[in-house]
Amino acid sequence: MSSLTIGQVAKLAEIGTETIRFYERENLIPAPPRRPSGYRSYEPEVVDRIQFIRRAKDLGFSLREIAELLSLRVDSEAACGEVMERATSKIEDIQGKIKTLSRMKRVLTKLVASCGANEVTDCCPILDSLEGR
Amino acid sequence: MSSLTIGQVAKLAEIGTETIRFYERENLIPAPPRRPSGYRSYEPEVVDRIQFIRRAKDLGFSLREIAELLSLRVDSEAACGEVMERATSKIEDIQGKIKTLSRMKRVLTKLVASCGANEVTDCCPILDSLEGR
DNA sequence: TTAAACCCCGTAGTTTACTACAAGGTCAAG
DNA sequence: CTTGACCTTGTAGTAAACTACGGGGTTTAA
Numbered sequence: 111m112s113s114l115t116i117g118q119v120a121k122l123a124e125i126g127t128e129t130i131r132f133y134e135r136e137n138l139i140p141a142p143p144r145r146p147s148g149y150r151s152y153e154p155e156v157v158d159r160i161q162f163i164r165r166a167k168d169l170g171f172s173l174r175e176i177a178e179l180l181s182l183r184v185d186s187e188a189a190c191g192e193v194m195e196r197a198t199s200k201i202e203d204i205q206g207k208i209k210t211l212s213r214m215k216r217v218l219t220k221l222v223a224s225c226g227a228n229e230v231t232d233c234c235p236i237l238d239s240l241e242g243r
Numbered sequence: 244m245s246s247l248t249i250g251q252v253a254k255l256a257e258i259g260t261e262t263i264r265f266y267e268r269e270n271l272i273p274a275p276p277r278r279p280s281g282y283r284s285y286e287p288e289v290v291d292r293i294q295f296i297r298r299a300k301d302l303g304f305s306l307r308e309i310a311e312l313l314s315l316r317v318d319s320e321a322a323c324g325e326v327m328e329r330a331t332s333k334i335e336d337i338q339g340k341i342k343t344l345s346r347m348k349r350v351l352t353k354l355v356a357s358c359g360a361n362e363v364t365d366c367c368p369i370l371d372s373l374e375g376r
Numbered sequence: 377t378t379a380a381a382c383c384c385c386g387t388a389g390t391t392t393a394c395t396a397c398a399a400g401g402t403c404a405a406g
Numbered sequence: 407c408t409t410g411a412c413c414t415t416g417t418a419g420t421a422a423a424c425t426a427c428g429g430g431g432t433t434t435a436a
Contacts, residue, residue: 117412127413128395136393147402149413165343170303173393179347182354197351204348208341210298214312215337218330221315250382260383261425269423280432282383306423 114152123160130160138163138177169207247285256293263293271296271310302340 120127133139139159142150159180166176182197253260266272272292275283292313299309315330 115413126395129393131415132394145402147413148415149402166347167393168303169340169344169347170301182351194355197355201348201351201355204344204351207302208344208348211302211337211341211344214299214302215334215341218315218334218337222327222330222334248383259425262423264385265424278432280383281385282432300423 112154114154116150116152119152119156122157125160133160133163136173138173138180245287247287249283249285252285252289255290258293258297266293266296269306271306271313
């Protein structure tokens with residue numbers, strides 16, 4: 111038996127069962143088939159999908175944006191162009207985030223370095239001056 | 244006169260005046276001096292700070308975490324060690340985000356590439372399979 | 377000197393993303 | 407064959423981060 115109950119999925123994905131149902135209502139995960147009793151019956155892959163949602167959320171994507179990311183696929187030739195367009199814009203978005211994070215990291219690294227260098231009074235660059243663009 | 248009213252700051256930072264007051268209440272920006280009338284009088288640097296907050300928020304940091312980031316500085320020798328510790332943990336956090344974003348970008352790039360390659364039926368890798376750890 | 381545009385404070389409402397019941401049905405171990 | 411852990415739906419409550427009033431005082435440009 112490769113199918114899981116909602117509770118088993120919740121445990122594997124380290125998330126509450128109500129959050130899974132909430133994601134189902136919000137169309138972030140597909141409604142699974144049901145057992146005769148009405149219990150949801152999940153394939154193990156749903157765990158990956160939930161973990162993807164969690165990671166994306168942690169990166170500042172809203173659930174709406176995550177739904178868009180998850181819908182980026184092509185079934186028919188016709189949709190290809192539109193998907194490419196959306197994917198390309200997401201890539202730019204992501205590239206921007208990476209750039210900002212890299213700058214933040216560089217400033218923090220400098221902060222740590224100057225702290226270590228034992229510059230006694232007022233020894234660290236202030237983070238305030240980080241992002242004046 | 245280099246000082247700004249809240250409305251001028253709001254316009255420059257592309258944000259509402261109520262949000263600025265909200266950030267003040269939440270200690271994300273310092274309470275500015277007042278004019279005799281009670282009007283807030285800002286130095287232009289506050290605009291940078293607000294933009295930093297906006298960027299950090301977009302990267303998935305909560306306002307609490309942003310407040311922490313903004314407080315990373317050292318005035319006395321004593322605080323140095325603790326600041327270094329906090330900064331180091333933030334660097335790791337940021338590094339993790341960069342890594343996940345890079346993976347997302349790689350998968351999306353592959354998606355776009357395979358779309359362009361004109362693989363007609365079911366031509367794109369599904370994003371579902373993105374983050375199985 | 378007055379009217380539009382701005383500021384003050386306080387409180388209340390909204391959106392997003394959960395999180396917690398309540399009332400009841402199901403399953404599996406002893 | 408029952409009991410405790412688990413599932414169902416639906417509704418309501420919460421936390422974070424704004425956002426929008428209302429009732430008033432201030433500035434500034436005509």
